[in-house]
Structures are given as structure tokens and as C-alpha cells.
Amino acid sequence: MNKLLLGVFGAIFAVGAMSAHASPEQDRQNLIQHFKKEYPKIKFDDYIYGALAFDKDSMDQYESIMEFPPFDSVVEQGRKMWETPFKNGQTYASCLPNGGKNIAGNYPMFDDKLGKVVTFEMAINDCRVKNGEQPYSQSDMKTMGVLTAYARTLSDGMLMNVKVESPAAQQAYEAGKHMFYKRSGQLNFACATCHINNAGKHLRSEVLSPILGQATHWPVFRGGENLVTLQNRYVGCQKMVRAVPHKEGSTEYNDLEYFHSYISNGLPLKASVFRK
């Protein structure tokens, strides 16, 4: 694996410097400019397709699979979970803002009272706990995964709209950004090595997706049937470079998701989608 990866890249790439004190908006604009220069033909909105935007055959395959998604029954199961009232008669819709519609793009959000990042999954769990139910484990694809496969469809088309407004929020954003750019693992890769510096290029048989748009379409169904949430994908990518992954739902991953999602601001959400 080590040899394979290094063989593909030939050498360890230098990770492009991002100014440590740039504002989140400057970071986002810099990345948009970076990809515009690198790939002038790709339209901004097409970044939601990730690696597919770089390969017409894969895009055609994606479109035909998405006509009759093999994972429809799982999303339907999620709808039933969403609509089933808690023991006290309340529902997710009565507990979340705006009945749970067009809100997923506001997450992760920084809660100044709690002093931490709150993900959409945490908001759902908060709702469960307030209504006397047990929280779901964020890494449990059968509960939280299936539920969010439906709950996020209620925000389809909403533009990602993550805000970083207080000094504490800025700190969480910086922690997430640091993690994205920090090399780790036995192979000594940063997320940025693959998803910025080498985005659009091949790693073995796969095209590497750019950071822009990566947070907009979760969960995904890999191979059409295997449900993978965003933080579950973080685990997969960390294992790929032989780093010890963090726990799903950990502060580290929540901060990473906060930064990562901010960079997708302005792009439309879509749940759930097929991925290879």
C-alpha cells in the first residue's frame, strides 16, 4: 500500500500554504480561485459531484443509477423513522427548527453557549434526548445513518450556509483547518495533499475529489448500497494513510466538519447520492 501510494504520486507533494490568519471567507475564495485556475472548464455548481465532475463516463453512470437509486428503500426506512413519534408524542419535525426543512445547510453551527460545534446529527440527538429518548451513536449507520439519509433530503437544494461569527467559532474553524492541512499517518499525507494539491488527478483507479463541494451530499451509498456518512468517510480516509482515526462525533471531527463544510458554502445540498 505504502509503495503503491508513493508510486502513484512519485514523491511527497508539498502542501500548498494557506495563510494561517486568513478569514474563512478568504480561505473559501482562495480555494475557488485555485480550482478555477486549475480546472477552468468545471463550473462552480458542478463541484457537488466530486470526482465525477472530472470523468464523463463516471458521470453518465452516476446519472443512470440516480434515476432509480438502489438505496431508495433505505431512504424510505429513514422516512418512517423520521415520522414515527417519540413515546411522548413529539416528533423530530416538532423539535427541530423549521420542522427540520431546509436547515441541514446551517450545520455544523457553532453554539456560543455550549462553546462548541454542533453538527446536524448532534441537533437530532439533542431532540431525542429532550423528548426522553436515548441518543443514537453517530457511528451507527443503521440508526443515525439511515435517519439522516432521509432527514437530509428535506434540505435538498438548500445552499450550504455555515457561519463563523465569534472568536470561539473562529478557533474551532482554525482547529478543523489545521487538521485538514496537517500531515499524518505512516504515509504522511494531509487531507489537502489528496483533495487540494492532487484533486482531479488519479490515485490508482480513482480520481481524487476536490475539497470544494465535498460536504454537500451526505450520506453517500458506496457501490449503490453501502451507507457511508461524512465522518465515516473521514475515518476511511485516515485509515487509507495509516493514521489512527478519530472517533465519529469527536471534537476533532466536528471541528474538521465545520471547516470542511464552510468551504462548500454557496453550493446546493443533495441527499443521498451514489458513489463508487
Ligand code: HEC
Ligand atoms: C491518499 C489520499 C487521500 C487522503 C490523504 C485523504 N483522502 Fe479523502 N478520499 C481519497 C479517495 C481516493 C477518495 C475517493 C475518491 C474521491 O471521491 O475523492 C476520497 C474521498 C473522500 C471524500 C468523499 C468525496 C465524495 O464526494 O464522495 C471525502 C469527504 C474525503 N475524502 C475527505 C477527506 C478528509 C477530510 C481527509 C483528511 C482527514 C482525507 N479525505 C484524506 C483519498 C484521500
